[in-house]
Amino acid sequence: MQLHNTKGIVLRTVKYGDTSIITTIYTELFGVQSYIVKGARQAAKGKQGKAVYFQAATILDMAVYHNEQKHLQFIKEYHLAYPYQAIQADVVKNCVSMYIVEVLQHTLKQPEANPDLFYLIENTLQQVDKGSNALTANLPLYFMLHLGNQLGFQVQGNYSLATPYLDLAEGFFVPETPNHAYYLTDELAMLTSQINNIVYYTDLENIKLNRQVRIQLLEAYGQYLSLHITDFGILKTLPVLHEILG
Structure with a gap:
């Protein structure tokens, strides 16, 4: 098997055997991949085990062996590509990052590479870590819309007096009420x-939302994704996000 260098974002990790783990990672080069990391839960005296590197949302630099014929791949080397400064300790930032990861768990189901999508995820998580409270609170909305853009069902058009309705099923701003509830x-x-037209993350700080409006938008964007992604399912972190963002 050939050795490749790639970045990866951890989506989930489960225990395997007595000391190992199996981790699912969205990689820059190969899309969603599962890796077995032997001995990751063993800790030398006075040191943390290597499993700490495979917490959800962690951004890694990795050297990996890749074989398209196998479901489980192997990681030769790994280290943090971006050490978080606030996500682990800040309750709001941690909740937002876990929500983003859960959205990805429900979305990324095929091992297809999409570098632009990888960069969107990477940049969004970094902004969660270092952004202001206002930016962090609005990032899930920005992310869900732009995730749709990267997956091929971009919201088209703009709100205006001539097109005052956004048809979530079709993804278009339209002049008349759609003949469905979405x-x-x-x-x-x-x-x-x-939000859909924002170019710079910092512009999110200028969008002021109250609790009710933010909840309505989060639920609508979840509906938007579920209309376009088969078996999207229910997001368990959404009620927590509603509560945390207030």
């Missing part, structure tokens, strides 16, 4: 248009 209008459609 649409936004008025303030929610206008805010979605603003």
Whole structure:
């Protein structure tokens, strides 16, 4: 097997045997891959075990062996590509990062590489770590819309007096009420248009949302993803995110 250098973002990790783990990682080169890391749960005296590197949302630099014919791959070397400064200790930032990871768990089901999507995830998690409270609170909304963009069902058009409805099933701003229940209008459609057109993360700080509006948007964007992703399912971290972001 050939050795490759790639970045990866940890999505989930489970125990394997007495001392090892199996970790699912979204990689820059190969998309979603599962790796066995032998002895990761063994800790030398006075030191942490290597399993600490495989907590959800961790961004790694890795040297990996890759064989397309196998479901389990092997990691030769790994280290932190971006050591978090705040996510582990800040309750809000940790909750937002876990929500993003759960969205990815429900979304990324095929081992297909998509470097632009990888960079979106990487940049978003870094912004969660170092961003202001206002930016952090709005990042899940930005991420869900732009995740759809990367997966091929981008929201098209803009909110205006001529197109005041966002049809979530079709992904278009339209002039008339859609003939189904999956649409936004008025303030929610206008805010979605603003968030969808943001170029710089810091612009998220200028979007002021109250608790009720943020909850409505989070639920609508979850519905948007579920309409376009087969078996998307229910996000368990969503009620926690509602509570934490207030």
